[in-house]
Amino acid sequence: MNIKIKDLCASINGQPILKGVDLELNSGEVHALMGPNGSGKSTLSNVIIGHPSFEVTGGEVLVDGENILEMEPHERARLGLFLAFQYPVEVPGVTVGRFLKRAVDIRAGEGNTKGFVKKLREMMDYMEIDQQFINRYLNEGFSGGEKKRMEILQMLMLKPDFAILDETDSGLDIDALQVVAKGVNRLREGDFGALVITHYQRILNHIRPDYVHIMYQGRIVTSGGNELVDALEANGYDWIRQQYGIEEDSDVKPVTSD
Amino acid sequence: MSSTETAVFSGTQQIEQYIESLREPDWMLAIRRRALAAFNKMEWPTTEDEEWRRSDISSYDFDSYSFDKPGDSAADVLSADGEQRAGVACFSDGSCSQVTLDDSLARQGVVFGSLSALLDSRSGNSSHEHAAALTAVRRLLEKRTADFENRLFAWHYATWNHGVVLYVPRFVEIKAPFEIQFETSADEALSAPQIVVVMEQGARATLLHSARSADEGEVILNEAIDVDVADAAYFELFTHYDLNIDCTTFSNGRADVAKDAAFHSFVSSFGSMFTKLRFDAELNGTGGDIDLDGLYFGNQDQHMDLRTVQSHNAYNANSRTFYKGAVKDEAHVIYQGLIRVARNASQTDAYLTNNTLLLNNGARADSIPGLNINTDDVKCSHGSTTGKIDPLQLFYLQSRGFPYDAARIMLVQGFLEQVLVRAPQPVQDWLRELVEQRILAQYDSDEE
Numbered sequence: 001m002n003i004k005i006k007d008l009c010a011s012i013n014g015q016p017i018l019k020g021v022d023l024e025l026n027s028g029e030v031h032a033l034m035g036p037n038g039s040g041k042s043t044l045s046n047v048i049i050g051h052p053s054f055e056v057t058g059g060e061v062l063v064d065g066e067n068i069l070e071m072e073p074h075e076r077a078r079l080g081l082f083l084a085f086q087y088p089v090e091v092p093g094v095t096v097g098r099f100l101k102r103a104v105d106i107r108a109g110e111g112n113t114k115g116f117v118k119k120l121r122e123m124m125d126y127m128e129i130d131q132q133f134i135n136r137y138l139n140e141g142f143s144g145g146e147k148k149r150m151e152i153l154q155m156l157m158l159k160p161d162f163a164i165l166d167e168t169d170s171g172l173d174i175d176a177l178q179v180v181a182k183g184v185n186r187l188r189e190g191d192f193g194a195l196v197i198t199h200y201q202r203i204l205n206h207i208r209p210d211y212v213h214i215m216y217q218g219r220i221v222t223s224g225g226n227e228l229v230d231a232l233e234a235n236g237y238d239w240i241r242q243q244y245g246i247e248e249d250s251d252v253k254p255v256t257s258d
Numbered sequence: 259m260s261s262t263e264t265a266v267f268s269g270t271q272q273i274e275q276y277i278e279s280l281r282e283p284d285w286m287l288a289i290r291r292r293a294l295a296a297f298n299k300m301e302w303p304t305t306e307d308e309e310w311r312r313s314d315i316s317s318y319d320f321d322s323y324s325f326d327k328p329g330d331s332a333a334d335v336l337s338a339d340g341e342q343r344a345g346v347a348c349f350s351d352g353s354c355s356q357v358t359l360d361d362s363l364a365r366q367g368v369v370f371g372s373l374s375a376l377l378d379s380r381s382g383n384s385s386h387e388h389a390a391a392l393t394a395v396r397r398l399l400e401k402r403t404a405d406f407e408n409r410l411f412a413w414h415y416a417t418w419n420h421g422v423v424l425y426v427p428r429f430v431e432i433k434a435p436f437e438i439q440f441e442t443s444a445d446e447a448l449s450a451p452q453i454v455v456v457m458e459q460g461a462r463a464t465l466l467h468s469a470r471s472a473d474e475g476e477v478i479l480n481e482a483i484d485v486d487v488a489d490a491a492y493f494e495l496f497t498h499y500d501l502n503i504d505c506t507t508f509s510n511g512r513a514d515v516a517k518d519a520a521f522h523s524f525v526s527s528f529g530s531m532f533t534k535l536r537f538d539a540e541l542n543g544t545g546g547d548i549d550l551d552g553l554y555f556g557n558q559d560q561h562m563d564l565r566t567v568q569s570h571n572a573y574n575a576n577s578r579t580f581y582k583g584a585v586k587d588e589a590h591v592i593y594q595g596l597i598r599v600a601r602n603a604s605q606t607d608a609y610l611t612n613n614t615l616l617l618n619n620g621a622r623a624d625s626i627p628g629l630n631i632n633t634d635d636v637k638c639s640h641g642s643t644t645g646k647i648d649p650l651q652l653f654y655l656q657s658r659g660f661p662y663d664a665a666r667i668m669l670v671q672g673f674l675e676q677v678l679v680r681a682p683q684p685v686q687d688w689l690r691e692l693v694e695q696r697i698l699a700q701y702d703s704d705e706e
Contacts, residue, residue, distance in 0.1 A: 049657050052649055073656035074665070082657075089654045093672030099658075102668065106659045137672070154658065 001027040001080055001161040001193065002064055003048075009058035010047045017043040019218035020059065027080075027161045027193035030184075032204055032229065034197075035215035036237045041197045042086055044215070045164040049083040050076055078107075080161030084151035084168050090139040096150070097134040100157050107158050123156045126186070128179050145176040152183035162193040169203035181206030201229045216246055269321060270298055273416050282377045285396050289403050293415035300409040307408075312592045312624060313534055313563040318506070320413075323448040323478050341684050342434040344463070345370040345424075349440050352420045352449060366430050373421035373452055391425035394456040398486045402512065410508050414450055414480045421452030426461035426491075435464035435494075435684055440479075442501075443472035453483040457491035457519075464682055468498040469507070471529070476504040479530075483511035487519040489543065494522045496682050498689075500529040503558060507533040517543025517572070524681045526689060527554040527562055527583075528696065538567040541575040541603075548576070551680045553689070554583030555696055556591050556621075565594040568610065570603035570636075579610035582677040584670055584697075585621040592624045597638050599631040606636040614644045615673050617666075670697050 003025040010018040017040045047054050050073035060067045104113050127149050212228040213220050221244045277290045303310040345359040354372045369391035406412035422438045487493045507530040515521045539548040550566045568577035585591050595610040614623035625642035655665035
């Protein structure tokens with residue numbers, strides 16, 4: 001799968017967030033997208049999947065040459081896109097088991113989901129999620145870490161071609177982080193790509209990216225390899241601003257030092 | 259059952275004639291006559307009455323309904339789940355078409371079957387159980403009819419024309435549920451079933467009850483359910499209303515719950531153009547416990563008015579009400595819930611919750627919880643929500659590949675599932691399937 005993001009602009013409630021994002025992603029590659037809070041990382045992931053609250057004001061997102069911005073979210077999922085949400089919603093009354101069975105039915109086509117339960121149990125073991133969660137209502141009453149693992153479990157069950165992980169690492173202790181990373185790395189063995197969004201380098205010690213992009217005030221300001229992660233680690237985000245001559249922008253929250 | 263083709267059942271003379279034709283014990287006939295006298299004195303409820311403020315019955319011509327005549331409806335027993343039943347009673351158009359009762363229960367003194375048969379003075383049944391049941395039924399019905407709250411109530415007790423009795427003696431515990439079915443295929447008919455349940459001290463039982471109709475035919479169902487749960491007894495009642503869209507459903511239920519006793523009611527309301535259900539649960543003894551659950555689904559231009567009353571008349575009792583439903587098209591659902599706490603009922607723990615999902619712009623829901631608390635040292639609360647499907651939940655499911663409709667259906671099912679899991683175990687899957695069918699049918703018809 002090839003994803004080309006061209007001059008993408010988007011806003012929420014009339015407030016511009018993305019101001020011309022250019023990015024090319026392929027399955028088989030793992031990209032890291034870093035940037036301070038408020039730089040537009042989450043907006044980018046939500047716009048790619050089709051979140052109804054965001055308005056696309058310009059540019060395009062091409063998946064294998066086809067512009068997906070007019071597609072319904074489920075059609076984008078069908079192409080093989082997946083978003084592990086930063087804040088997964090609770091869905092009371094819908095059990096994890098029932099939800100995943102239907103989702104896998106839809107993805108694989110009914111009748112092609114033989115061995116679903118066995119697979120689900122195996123993946124839950126792998127993600128160190130208690131089997132009891134099969135009968136729990138989706139995300140309801142889950143801790144932050146349980147929600148994040150549940151996102152990765154869904155990813156393992158749905159096997160997307162390309163996944164975006166929106167700050168899946170935030171709020172996780174080191175054990176949970178390792179489990180989440182393990183989940184991503186498991187898919188990585190195949191023809192799978194991911195965009196790992198984070199503002200810490202921590203998760204990138206466990207999921208080594210092939211490419212690193214830095215986002216600032218709604219644009220990708222630079223791209224490179226792991227050396228960028230090290231530079232950020234050493235110098236913080238202020239360094240990016242000085243390096244690329246970016247002025248403080250009134251509609252962006254001040255950068256907190258991480 | 260004696261009824262004539264031309265019988266009209268809100269005319270005094272006709273009701274009098276009907277009463278005179280019955281071979282019931284004098285005390286029952288006396289109840290009917292008192293009910294008729296009250297009926298004659300009262301007016302039909304109007305929207306001036308607080309309870310009926312949103313449910314207008316002024317356009318009904320009650321005189322045009324006669325008793326249901328024998329039809330050919332065949333009861334489709336819920337026990338399709340293949341599980342065991344302690345007893346089954348089926349009524350088609352007011353006549354009893356089937357009664358079974360587990361032999362071992364009969365030997366333990368359990369009485370279950372047609373109420374008319376129990377009361378028939380010609381039956382000559384002089385068994386001990388029969389006498390015990392008769393005494394208990396008499397005590398309960400006389401208490402219940404000490405006064406008549408409104409004209410429908412009085413109409414019911416004067417005219418009830420078929421019904422079921424369940425009598426469970428002391429400390430008899432019955433695991434398998436009883437099941438009763440009221441089916442009707444009549445037209446322009448009044449169906450007035452009476453259910454009487456007496457749970458003696460320490461008894462345990464579950465009763466599944468459904469009232470349904472053929473696809474066509476205009477029926478007024480005017481039902482009463484009278485329940486007495488003695489000390490330390492447990493009774494679980496499932497009631498399901500699913501009559502066709504030309505029908506009207508009135509049901510008045512009441513349960514007296516004694517010391518350390520527990521009562522659980524689950525109401526499932528689907529059918530009828532006009533529905534007015536009321537259930538009053540009275541906690542009369544310390545340590546009593548009641549759960550009133552309800553699931554409803556309204557569509558087309560259905561009108562459903564559901565009322566619950568949790569009455570705390572004793573110290574340290576608990577009650578919970580949880581009503582949840584979805585409304586579509588032009589349907590209008592009214593839920594009125596009252597927690598009443600008497601002066602002597604300190605240490606009460608009571609709450610009620612009502613949540614309604616509006617599936618489109620034309621659908622309406624009014625939620626009217628009320629508290630009437632006359633003492634200190636109580637824990638009472640209520641909460642109600644009325645809203646649409648959460649767009650963020652919808653997006654979440656869509657992002658996992660669920661098309662728009664499939665996502666909505668799953669969310670509606672999930673919403674209802676939260677109350678559905680409180681239904682008696684033997685009907686859960688059946689009810690789940692029914693909910694799915696109805697919701698799916700809604701979406702299919704949208705596409706046409």
